[in-house]
Amino acid sequence: MAPFIHFDQVTKSFGPLRVVDNLDLQVAKGEFVSLLGPSGSGKTTILMMLAGFEHPSHGAIWLDGTRIENLPSHKRNMGVVFQNYALFPHMTVAENVAFPLVMRGVGKGEAGERVARALDMVRLAHLKDRRPAQLSGGQQQRVALTRALVFEPTVVLMDEPLGALDKQLREHMQLELRDLHRKLGLTVIFVTHDQSEALTMSDRIAVFNRGRIEQLDTPEGIYDRPRTRFVAEFIGETN
Numbered sequence: 001m002a003p004f005i006h007f008d009q010v011t012k013s014f015g016p017l018r019v020v021d022n023l024d025l026q027v028a029k030g031e032f033v034s035l036l037g038p039s040g041s042g043k044t045t046i047l048m049m050l051a052g053f054e055h056p057s058h059g060a061i062w063l064d065g066t067r068i069e070n071l072p073s074h075k076r077n078m079g080v081v082f083q084n085y086a087l088f089p090h091m092t093v094a095e096n097v098a099f100p101l102v103m104r105g106v107g108k109g110e111a112g113e114r115v116a117r118a119l120d121m122v123r124l125a126h127l128k129d130r131r132p133a134q135l136s137g138g139q140q141q142r143v144a145l146t147r148a149l150v151f152e153p154t155v156v157l158m159d160e161p162l163g164a165l166d167k168q169l170r171e172h173m174q175l176e177l178r179d180l181h182r183k184l185g186l187t188v189i190f191v192t193h194d195q196s197e198a199l200t201m202s203d204r205i206a207v208f209n210r211g212r213i214e215q216l217d218t219p220e221g222i223y224d225r226p227r228t229r230f231v232a233e234f235i236g237e238t239n
C-alpha cells in the first residue's frame, strides 16, 4: 500500500547547516508516529515542512499521493498543536475553537454547532465563555487540541504538546490523546524529546540524531532491540 505521508529524500539546510539530512520517512494512514531525539536533531523542522511553514531544500513530500512541499499551509488540512498553545488571549474558548472554521469560511450557525460538539467531546463545554487566562495549563492545552481538531484534519502535527504540563496532568493527557487518535482515526506526527512519552504513545518511533533517523521501529523494537549505540544510550537515559 502507498504510504499516506512520505518524506522522499528530503534535505533541509539553513545556510551551511544541514538540519535534515536526506530523510526518507513513510507513515501509514491512522498511524501515531513519534519523532524522538535530543534538542537540535531536526524534529521541529520536519514538522514545519509537513505543516508548510518551511520548505525542503531538496526532495519531495507526499500526502495521500499528492506532492505537497510547495502547497501553502492552509491547503494541507493539517491540525497543528505546539507547546505554547498560543490561544488568542482576547477571545473566549468557543471563539478560539471557532477560529479555524471562520478562517475556512464556515457559516456562523454551522461553526457554532461544530464548536459545541468538539467542546463536548473533550469535556470543556462548561468553560466555553472563559478566556484563556482563566484556565489551567491542562485546560488551555485541551482547548488548543480542540482547535486543531475542529475542522476535521486528516493529519495532526504536535510539537511537544504536553511539555509544559506537570507529570500527573501529562500522563492524563497522554491517555486522552491516544483515545482521541483511536476514536477519530487520526494520523498523528508527534514530536518529543521524552523517551517514555514516545514509548507509551506511539505505534512507531523514529529516533533522530543530527537530522537523520537512527532507528524507525515499534516501541518494543526501540526499547528491546536498539540498533545503534546512540539509540541504546538515548533510550537508557532517565528523564
Ligand code: ADP
Pocket: 014, 019, 037, 038, 039, 040, 041, 042, 043, 044, 045, 046
Ligand atoms: P529539534 O526540534 O530536534 O530540537 P529543530 O528542528 O528545532 O530541532 O532544529 C534543528 C537545528 O536547526 C537547530 O540547530 C536549530 O538551531 C536550527 N534551525 C531551526 N530553524 C532554523 C531557522 N529558521 N534558521 C536557522 N537555523 C534553524
